[in-house]
Amino acid sequence: MLRSLYSGISGMRGFQTKLDVIGNNIANVNTVGFKSGRVMFKDILSQTISGITAPEDGVRGGVNAKQVGLGVTLGAIDTVHTPGSAMTTNVVTDLRIDGDGFFAVTTGEDQDIPYLTRAGNFTLDGARQLVTADGYFVQTAGGGNIVLDEEVTAFTIAQDGTIIAIGADGTSEPTEFQVGVVKVANPAALEKIGGNMYRMNANANPDGEFEISVANDPEVGTGAIISGQLEMSNVDLTNEFSEMIVAQRGFQANSRIITTSDEVLQEVVNLKR
Structure with missing residues (x-):
């Protein structure tokens, strides 16, 4: 032949x-x-x-x-x-990472390694938990779910991920919650698992380990969180x-x-x- x-x-x-x-x-x-x-x-x-x-x-x-x-x-x-274009929504729970990093989300407390995503179209569920469209819990810097108190009726999110409560008189006060960002050494190695999410592995970060860091940290190299915007497809x-x-x-x-x-x-x- x-x-x-x-x-x-x-x-x-x-x-x-x-x-x-x-x-x-x-x-x-x-x-x-x-x-x-x-x-x-x-x-x-x-x-x-x-x-x-x-x-x-x-x-x-x-x-x-x-x-x-x-x-x-x-x-x-x-x-x-490469970064996608920004779309302004003016929805406070819509978040965009301006720079490197991923949001960390989990299916529950029994999940040791969170999934990663760049899709920041989050919402508050009936229990006032910050979740994804599929109900996955958005993690704080250092790990943990974000649950807002009933008296927090209005809030904004700073560029470092801190959730700031706004009172009826217009005063603002930072809450204990801060949306975390994960820096990945080799993002191209992340495994796509569907639902706009990625799974960590040993080729993405050394030994597959990572830490949920604070956003807009020049020492870590994480990008700033922009509230009211979404990152579109690239x-x-x-x-x-x-x-x-x-x-x-x-x-x-x-x-x-x-x-x-x-x-x-x-x-x-x-x-x-």
Whole structure:
């Protein structure tokens, strides 16, 4: 069988995966806190037909190796953690991280390692707990759920995450709660688990450990929390549609390689009639 036939197949598989990633990006163009993905390719091990020959002074020159590539495979599917644009909502519980870091959320007290998210569309539930749209508890700096007292009828959230109660006379007083932010050394390594959330692992932070820190801390490198805004998706439709065209043409070109290889094989079969 022709090597080009299998090279074309590998190319079609690669561009199909690229189209899958592009399709997911476009589908999440309006998803709060979504980070787009990208596909990187690498060539497969080449077959060496003849090796190199070193040059000999005054006798002969060197000869390069002759190699035939065997196709393409996926090199990486990266998550691009560039910041998304800000959308002003004027809802006090809508939070955006201006800089690095993630919000930490848990399903309950029995969860040792919180999930991470950039989607700050939080609300107060019936028990006055700050939760996500799926009911996950937003964690404070250092860990812990945020539960506001009944007398806290109005409040605002400072850039360091501190929840400030506002009295009826207009006076303000900081509460004991401070929304925490987690700094991740390698955000691209975080595992997507759906629902705008990520799971920590050993490649994201050393040994998978992390600490829920204070927001807007220059020593830690966490970003400031902006209340009344949401971070939108960082998907660039212009770039995605351009990449879609490239992937489509690449898929078509590889399918043409398969067609041509098949025609050559047909000619070989027809040599004996």
